[in-house]
Amino acid sequence: MLHQRTAALALGLAVGTPMAAIAQDAPLTVAMHYTQEQAAPLLACLDAYDADGVTATYQQISYRDYLQTVLTGRLGGQSPDIYNVYSIWAAQMVDNGVLDTPPDTVSEFVSETYSAGTVDAVTIDGTAWGVPTEISAYMLVSNMALLREAGYESPPTTWDGLREVAEAVTTRNDQGRIETAGFAFADSSSGAGFVHPFYALLYSEGARPYADDFSEANLDTPEAETALGQMAGLVQDGITDLSVDAYDFPAGGIGMMIMANWLESEIRAGFGDSFEDDVVVSQIPAGEDWRTLQYAFFMGVDSASDRKEEAWELVRYLNAPRDGGPSCIGEMLAGLGALTANTADNAAMDAPDAFTAPYLAALEEDRAISQPNVMQAAEIEGMMAQTFERALAGDAEPGPALETLDGKVEDILFEFY
Amino acid sequence: MRPRAPVGDDGPAAGGAAPWVFLAPLLIFAFVFFVLPLGFSVWLSFTRWNPLGTPSWVGLRQFEYLLTRDDAFWRTILNTFVFAFGFVAIGVPLALVLAFAFSRAKGKAIWRQVYYLPQLTNIVAIAYLWQFVLDDRDGLINRGLAAIGLRGPDWLTDPTMAMISVVLVMIWYDAGKNMLIFSAALEAVDQEIYDAATLDGAGAWRTLRSVTLPIIRPAFTFATITSFITGMGFFSLILAMTGGGPRGATEVTALYTYRMAFEDLRMGRASAGALILFVIIGLLSLLQFRALRERAR
Structure with a gap:
């Protein structure tokens, strides 16, 4: 019996160690609902990303199938590291421990960079669970x-x-x-x-x-x-x-x-x-x-990710301004004609067109209350x-x-x- | 003369392990893809489970909620019966009429193919196609009626008309399948029986009533029961065509439980709803099968 257990343990170690090493070496996965074409500016950022050997890749999941794919992926142990969550899904994801609590640096970044109504949109029980991306x-x-x-x-x-x-x-x-x-x-x-x-x-x-x-x-x-x-x-x-x-x-x-x-x-x-x-x-x-x-999508990190710290670092990198220009996410959203409540991005980008300006003003004047x-x-x-x-x-x-x-x-x- | 095998020695056990080896792929397939999911679903119906978390045992509470407190569930059951009954009551006789008509028509193979074509088309494409045809304001039918000064029905926004619309589209979609079943049955009727009936002086109506219909009764039983089962559990057409609307008028139980599972993330309650539907379909199919068999005797 002892031999059987030892053999099983050895087999587990033999299989498990390389698997863990592979997981550590694999790129961080960012799962969003945008097509590859829509996400082109973001893909360029992900391709260029290399933080001490940590790289990143993109996974497209259609909006309609997003939550189901997340559920199935988690059941099969195949969940991405970073989600782009529609805020009305967030309460259930938080309640079931799917999302990781952001580190203080990310929470501070969110409260300093986004308008109050938008921070509310990603907040549950007093915690902002990620970085707001697209706002409607x-x-x-x-x-x-x-x-x-x-x-x-x-x-x-x-x-x-x-x-x-x-x-x-x-x-x-x-x-x-x-x-x-x-x-x-x-x-x-x-x-x-x-x-x-x-x-x-x-x-x-x-x-x-x-x-x-x-x-x-x-x-x-x-x-x-x-x-x-x-x-x-x-x-x-x-x-x-x-x-x-x-x-x-x-x-x-x-x-x-x-x-x-x-x-x-x-x-x-x-x-x-x-x-x-x-x-x-x-x-x-x-x-x-x-x-x-208003409602928001936000980037959050899977609590089951084995590299949560690196994932939060990537989330912050993708949403922070770059050398006076907009963030990677800001650039992508601008290309789509979508709204962001990232004040640094809005300052760095051209003035919005006449269609978008009233929406943006509603966000900035805090007239837009979160779903x-x-x-x-x-x-x-x-x-x-x-x-x-x-x-x-x-x-x-x-x-x-x-x-x-x-x-x-x-x-x-x-x-x- | 071959010696007779001893009594009790002619089952699978008679050949030792060999029959089980040959049956194994089928049994494993049935266990993995039928018994296991069904068992899991039954177990789930006694739990409360949001697939983000872990299931918790709640006993009969999901059934109690659906059967005693959820008005919407009963409304969907009623809608399911209306949809299935309409589909069978009109669709099966229509398929029989088509099969009769084409059995003596020139180019019957082509006619059969034409009527079977909807079965080969994606159901979502069919739903969108019919939306274009039935749209209240801009649909082909109502535009055509408006051109001659008539106001067409509100096909998709009036609750009663919406149910009629989805039943009619379902009949259109499925008629070809039952028509082929009836066609095969009609082709199998021996011509000599018809000749004998004619010699005995039977007219066309008498021949149909006393010769053809009794002979193809097994096909009729099969088409009726399978169509009923299809109608009770079918929802993809409705999902794509009306989404269950207007005001829940076309929301059938299968669609309701699908939404409960994958939109509301209530897997336990959805499994209980699906199980109730499964039992209803099973019991009614059994009754239907017995009634049709009794009549055949």
Whole structure:
């Protein structure tokens, strides 16, 4: 028996030692959802990276499959060293110990370099779990050609104004179907097309969807009812309907939408030469105290990585300015037309275009409040989207629908908080 | 004359280890890819497991939640029955009619290939294709109806019409498969039986009712049961075409459990939901099989 054990131990050592050496010599893996083409500036940085023999490589995982690939990879012991995490996944990843706690130097770098709202977006239980990368915020995007045709020279700044303009822009064909829509909600599979504008309106009402400690939901409040009532009123009063999809905005038949900045390239492609003149981004139409929603991706390190210290060093290197120029991540995001809340990057880069500038201003003025980093965020937002859609379609009144939703969401919160 | 083998000596054991060696690849395959995952799934249904962490035993709580507190689960069960029933009730007779029609048509091989083509097409491509056709505002059908002054239905945004739409597309997608099964059964009917029926004075309808249909009943039973099982568990078309909407009107249980597992990361609850669906399908298939067999006697 002793011989068998000794043999097994020897075999383990014989196999394990070279494996450990291989793991130490292998490049650090950075897993992001950008294609190789989109990530070209980052790839150049990774190729050039050599910190005392530690090198790095890139792994592309499609956005849709990201979380599942991470799960499968971890089950099989094949997880990357560095993740680019969508902030709503973060609470579960932290709760299950997937993410490593950043060292003090990285935490300080984050608090000194990024705006407060963005730091909130990557913070759970008081800890910023990584370095923010791509930021998305929501603003009112208007097709000024349609608004001018209807007699309006500027986008509305209040909800009543939006209703008036949208009604004036909307046209219907002989069968009563909308031909030109004054306003449209986005039909997204995640439900974000309803939920994100709701957050923007709720924040503008000065409310939050949850208590600070997530012990209860605030979805049955008068503010929430107002926000959903505003959205539902557009459909109930015939100003728009759910057959119109905001993602068709680039085709030119939609007057206004509340949309994130990442759709810019598609809108630009759709409008062509008239983009600069006809597409205007402006505040959430909720008066002077308007607020909006932002969400973030951030770079974090896998707690199972055998080189966490080196991985954090690489994360910092990729996000720190280079000789007065933007960071590797900043350069990549600029190429994509995406937002960063890295103040050093924004200072180092050219002034943003007219489309992006209002989004950036919303981040800098701290008007953009982060999407809540709550456990089961995707499940909760899916439930919210179904409730909102029912209210918009007239199948339910906003007040009772929100009351039922609040109860269901609190059931989920009760499981985790 | 060959000596008869002793009683009890004609099973796999009679040949020693040899039969098991030959069966081993199949048994190992079945164990690894069927028994093991099914057993794991059953075990998971008694746990609470987010795949980022470790499973914790919760007994029957997942079943209790789904069956007593989750209204959405019951709504998806109802949607599943509507989808499967619509698919079988229209799809199977339609496939039979097509098989009859093409069995006497010129170029029947080409017709059969044409109707089988959707089966060879990617289901996501099919979903997108039909979205273009059925889109309420810009779809081909409603644009065509508008051109003659008619308002078409809200194919994909009205809850009832959306269910009808996905059932019809599913029938279109699957009709070719059952048509081939019925075609093969029809080809196998001996021509002499038809000749005898004609000699006895049976007309076309009488021949169909009293000769053809009883003979192809096994094919009918097979097509009905397999289509029902397919309809109860199918969700990829719905996922790509309506995403379960509008307002959950086309969300079937398989899609609901898929989302529960891979979007909400509730593997235990999703396994319990899948197990409930599995039991429902199993029981109904058994009842259906018995009913059809009884009628055949």
